[in-house]
Amino acid sequence: MSKVRIKQVSTELLDIPIKRPHQFSTVKVFLKSFVLIKIELSNGLIGIGEGTTPGIWWNGESVETMKLVIDQYIAPLLIDKELTYLEQLLQTMNRQIRANPFAKATVEMALFDALGKMYQVPVHQLLGSLNQDKIAVRWALASGAEDVDIQEAKDYIEANKFANFKTKSGKEIPEEDAKRNLRIAEEVKSVSSIGIDPNGSWDRITTMKWMPRFFEAGIDFLEQPLAPYDIEGAAMLVEMKQVPVMADESLATVQDAFLLAKEQAANIFSLKIHKSGGMRNTLKIAGIAEAAGISCFGGTSLESSIGTAACLHAFASIPNLDYGSELFGPSWLADDPVKNPLHIEDGYIHVPREPGLGVVLDDEKVAKYRRKEKGEVIA
Numbered sequence: 001m002s003k004v005r006i007k008q009v010s011t012e013l014l015d016i017p018i019k020r021p022h023q024f025s026t027v028k029v030f031l032k033s034f035v036l037i038k039i040e041l042s043n044g045l046i047g048i049g050e051g052t053t054p055g056i057w058w059n060g061e062s063v064e065t066m067k068l069v070i071d072q073y074i075a076p077l078l079i080d081k082e083l084t085y086l087e088q089l090l091q092t093m094n095r096q097i098r099a100n101p102f103a104k105a106t107v108e109m110a111l112f113d114a115l116g117k118m119y120q121v122p123v124h125q126l127l128g129s130l131n132q133d134k135i136a137v138r139w140a141l142a143s144g145a146e147d148v149d150i151q152e153a154k155d156y157i158e159a160n161k162f163a164n165f166k167t168k169s170g171k172e173i174p175e176e177d178a179k180r181n182l183r184i185a186e187e188v189k190s191v192s193s194i195g196i197d198p199n200g201s202w203d204r205i206t207t208m209k210w211m212p213r214f215f216e217a218g219i220d221f222l223e224q225p226l227a228p229y230d231i232e233g234a235a236m237l238v239e240m241k242q243v244p245v246m247a248d249e250s251l252a253t254v255q256d257a258f259l260l261a262k263e264q265a266a267n268i269f270s271l272k273i274h275k276s277g278g279m280r281n282t283l284k285i286a287g288i289a290e291a292a293g294i295s296c297f298g299g300t301s302l303e304s305s306i307g308t309a310a311c312l313h314a315f316a317s318i319p320n321l322d323y324g325s326e327l328f329g330p331s332w333l334a335d336d337p338v339k340n341p342l343h344i345e346d347g348y349i350h351v352p353r354e355p356g357l358g359v360v361l362d363d364e365k366v367a368k369y370r371r372k373e374k375g376e377v378i379a
């Protein structure tokens, strides 16, 4: 095989509507923005990837910063380089550009899609093969209204779509949040269970005070209850040996994973390919978790089928993915920029088996959702 080089890197922004508004601890979102990247090779193959974030409040990156970083700084490092030196390309990117893990993960995704298409294998075969071919999905109850959340959970259980849930919390004062979660847990008890994600909004005392009640109510996990920097507080919660404590915002880099394991400040790691700068880093973090006896959960940045496929390829090889995933992005969006969207059935999402990421870009949808310039009429 002659040397295949990277010929061109291009990006564009997409704004895709969501089915219902989503309440995070700080903001309510009504549509989801993405940066779509295409990497064209000298043999004509094109690798695709996407970058997205819950919002700039999450780690400081946005789709606009990702686009700028990729266009201005990463693309010139890739042009004319050999694709088979993928790891070396990632190392160069890390040496030349500090931080910006979401932008780097977007690029890595397209590089792996291109490599998989070149060798005609799905990305999971490049990352460590399959340990499982489908992964359980937990739905996030995030309407912002308790009654709506309870009804939504019951409807999904009835329809056999999702069996378990997590609630987005942190918008209300911690005491009210705790009570609301206990009411939801009570309503779905015996048929389902919930995890709670306050996105780092709670304080140590409130969390410790309510911990025994959460334990009694059968709450599955507390995801990042405390501020991301409060590693000592998280270790105190773990020490209580009641509801398992999950690290999300406090865990991004491989070094974060090592520190959390060393300080015994998490029972579960929420893995996310974007926050960790890609699939390769995510698997290294899962390895640290495995060595430390920590479980893993397949987290999401609410990707479309493109990014969700990348998450699946990475998570599918992980042996300690004990808590399943929250890869519900494709079900949450009102539309998907691919011709073969991923589906969730009976609470599971299946790993694509086609070469590369295994999803095919739909050019008409891309044109439809391409960000409109100011003054341009939205069709």
Ligand SMILES: [Mg+2]
Binding pocket: 197, 199, 223, 224, 248, 249, 270
């Ligand atoms: Mg979270």
